[in-house]
Amino acid sequence: MYSKDADAMYDEMCRLIGDVVLTMHDFGIEPKHIVIADMLRTALASDAERPEFMVKAMKLAIKTLET
Template identity: 70%
Template sequence: MGTRITADELYDEMCRVIGDIVMTFHDYNIEPKHIVIADALRTAMASDHGEGSELTLKAMALAIKTLET
């Protein structure tokens, strides 16, 4: 049974994850469109080999859902 994640923790982690991707895109001169960010998050989740925390994975999934709506 995992630890309880609060809405504030999830929101903060979602913002951190999106911010990290936007800054990486900036470094590579990639325009950070919402669909591109969602695709990058989906790719990162698919290639995760159990290294991401429960909070980070939930935040990534929520960010994808939010960006695709």
């Protein structure tokens, strides 16, 4: 069906979105798709070093959440 790379990217996107949703829950914030995308965008804008695979997954997750 899908390649191992596509499956790995999907898994990473789900992990990232899940982490954001759980963090939002901890702070009592309702996890709406646009807010999740904004949190991922803010994380991308920070100076933190991230593996290229994670950056790509974050960008794809944002794109998916905004459509």
